[in-house]
Amino acid sequence: MATQIGVVLPGDPIPLDSVIPPSTSEPVIQLGPGTLHIPPSTILPVRAGALTASTTSTPTTSTTTIYVDNSTGRYTPAVHDVVIGTVASRFGDLENAYYRVLLPSSTAPQGILAASAFANAASRKTRPNLLPGTVVYARVAAMSLALGEPELECFDERTGKEAGFGELKGGMVADISVGLARRLLLLSSAAAAKANSGRLSVVDVLGQTLAFEIAVGRNGRIWVNSDSCATTVAVIRAIQETEFMTYHDMQDHVAKIVKNLQRSQK
Template sequence: MTFVLPGDVIPTATSQTSFGPGLAPLDTSNQAGPSRARGQFTSSTSSEGNSTESARVVATKAGTLVSSDGKGKKGGVWIESNSRRYTPASRDLVLGTIIARHADGYRVDIGSASMASLDALAFEGATKRSKPNLKVGTLIYARVSLASRDMEPELECFDPATGKSDGFGELKEGLVVDCSLQLCRRLLTPKNPLLPILASVIPFEIAIGLNGRIWFKSSSIDETIALQRVIQGIDDGSLAETKGELEKALKAYMA
């Protein structure tokens, strides 16, 4: 991992690399700077699928350059920082609260500088005659379909690859925990052991938003609150991220 500053040029890998928040493509045609400030994108490729040249990107914020091993799939590269304000990026998974309704959809609070919009048809199987009727205050799990610094972000509650909901949509009951953006991104990393450790003690449902929100639902209120306290302890550093320590904390909180 490497610490970078805004404006640092980061020559990276190939067409198999996916670039995330904190990185933008370097426009070498006119040296005018990055063509967009955030979002996820891949390096350009030729018609044969090979990289036409080494992907070159520029950092748009200070932080640690982090990469993940895609294991045959597209690996990811992004910048991790201590920011508490969420900046929407295309394809991010987010938890949001509906704050207003209008004829064509909803306005959603996702914790960013501006509210997000959610089209009433952006759900699995939704049509003009048959679409969800969500109330103000409803918690939803969604995917950022469009993110631009010049427009408010747009959301969708289905997987565009399959057309199915795949867990997106309204989240009922449960408990929402606010935590750091870094912890949410770590928990979504496939190799992260924290969630399997917690699930070995308490079975639960979970939805993790890259906007610093986590939703839990277990079979009892006591178990849900125990999970909340453990996650908050991990986030503030008061709990060690070891199997023994986490299991002991969960059992103590449920006692």
């Protein structure tokens, strides 16, 4: 889970003890966008924004990715980020097939997704056959130094299972700011909500009265699916329109949108 440490300016020193969990005995540190390593052990931000640490753990190692995030500008891919993209084309042979996935509003406009990089895709017969225009929910597994493009995977790296990754069928895709995407992902767990004084995200507030599915991409895209187009559009509107509202104004605006939706469906 990603954790926001605080706001930094270019040149501010980043103390490692502020971003590494205290329980981590032998941490692995990975630098993401907006950071610079000056040997031997100095790390500096090179742009203003929110200093963010994302920690992933396995039974043997714990890796903390440090990056500087802000609400404006284009998305810069970083390892472990979840993204929503659109399949543009397929290339390669039958045994080693790959997809080019478009990542709008990104400094890397497309990524590479192997046909084998899905859960239960060990053999060619079980691999998905994605057509151009297919929307996928993926994770940035690595950055290709040769191609300068992110390498994507559609499974949970800890369990090897699908865990919501893969083709997103039906629904609608909409754009939001990269800052809003970051905040929605930060508040997507009970622990994060508790750290935010118990305040729920707009998605959780909507979920109290409406039934829908949602996927949030770190690249500033959301996918929403429900049993009606009207509900899907209402959810997208609520998320987009409440970005800069106070918490109480957001609750009031969501209640108004839900009330109008329910009235129109009678």
